[in-house]
Amino acid sequence: MLLQRFITAKCGTTMKLISICNSSCVECETIATVGFFDGVHRGHRYLIDQLKTLAQKSGLKTAIVTFPVHPRKILQQDYQPKLLNTLEERIAQLSSLEIDFCYLIDFSLSLSEMSAEDFIQQKLRKQLRIKELLIGYDHKFGKGRTDGYEQYAEYGAACGMIMHKAKKWQNEGRPISSTLIRHLLAEGNVQSAANALTYRYSLEGQVVEGDQLGRTLNFPTANLFLCDPDKMVPCNGVYAVFGILEGKRYAGMAYIGKRPTVAIRMENRVEVHLFHFDKDIYGKKIRIEFVDFLRSDRRFNSLADLQAQLIKDRADAQKILEKSA
Numbered sequence: 001m002l003l004q005r006f007i008t009a010k011c012g013t014t015m016k017l018i019s020i021c022n023s024s025c026v027e028c029e030t031i032a033t034v035g036f037f038d039g040v041h042r043g044h045r046y047l048i049d050q051l052k053t054l055a056q057k058s059g060l061k062t063a064i065v066t067f068p069v070h071p072r073k074i075l076q077q078d079y080q081p082k083l084l085n086t087l088e089e090r091i092a093q094l095s096s097l098e099i100d101f102c103y104l105i106d107f108s109l110s111l112s113e114m115s116a117e118d119f120i121q122q123k124l125r126k127q128l129r130i131k132e133l134l135i136g137y138d139h140k141f142g143k144g145r146t147d148g149y150e151q152y153a154e155y156g157a158a159c160g161m162i163m164h165k166a167k168k169w170q171n172e173g174r175p176i177s178s179t180l181i182r183h184l185l186a187e188g189n190v191q192s193a194a195n196a197l198t199y200r201y202s203l204e205g206q207v208v209e210g211d212q213l214g215r216t217l218n219f220p221t222a223n224l225f226l227c228d229p230d231k232m233v234p235c236n237g238v239y240a241v242f243g244i245l246e247g248k249r250y251a252g253m254a255y256i257g258k259r260p261t262v263a264i265r266m267e268n269r270v271e272v273h274l275f276h277f278d279k280d281i282y283g284k285k286i287r288i289e290f291v292d293f294l295r296s297d298r299r300f301n302s303l304a305d306l307q308a309q310l311i312k313d314r315a316d317a318q319k320i321l322e323k324s325a
Helices: 002-011 020-025 042-058 071-075 087-095 116-127 149-158 178-186 190-197 303-324
Strands: 016-019 030-034 061-066 101-104 130-135 162-165 202-208 222-226 237-245 248-257 269-274 285-295
Touching: 030 042, 030 101, 042 061, 042 130, 061 087, 087 101, 116 130, 116 149, 130 149, 149 162, 178 190, 190 285, 222 285, 237 269, 237 303, 248 285, 248 303, 285 303
Parallel strands: 016 101, 030 061, 030 130, 061 101, 130 162
Antiparallel strands: 202 222, 202 285, 222 269, 237 248, 237 285, 248 269
């Protein structure tokens, strides 16, 4: 399985990925929790910490039940998700939390029609051998999402499954959620987003040929064709970033926008300028980690004015990145 090889090679963990289509590979009874876990943020980590504490008491192995594709994308063909993680990133974050198993369920229209009772008894208990289930404090599942924790507990008791209700984690009075983090990124507040995620938000893309205007301004940029079109792009503007290329980390600044000073076609671009770097990297992949927002995108009266601003942007970015290295 491709993702299993990814986990072994990239993460160095022993977390096992098992598809529900191959549930014969389920090795033992577990204590599990269910969710999409987009971002694997502080709220998710608090839930998983509770899972691990319960596992120590019960002596069971831990498991995460999740979905490769966002359920809404299956149910709504025109839905355009703004995800915080690619699937590989999400699995990598989960694997770093020392979970024993990750069960991947392919969400489908037939699954969406399944009642909570059948999902618990047929999918979770019978197929995946889940002995205990930790329910997120506001998590609901099953057709229509009409049932709640009391009903889940009844369904579990009928098939020998013990239910636990999770406590919610709050930060300064408001819960951390994937929706909150998307709002922060939409505002360019990448620092607060990183705090909520516990790691810096990033984008990965392949370097493609541009018009090389940046080179004429002494600011050569790598134009990125993003690897995952479903992943959220922060709001337009200029950012202090770290670029990761072939395993090496470079300080730099990224631009997201429509290049209003020079562009004829107003299409959004993601570009990155790496400091003290001048190599041919066409076709290679770069991952950019967002450290701080520098300024909004705007139109300049001339290329000279744009270049002067870029010089200032670089100085500002260097100061920020020196403190963040």
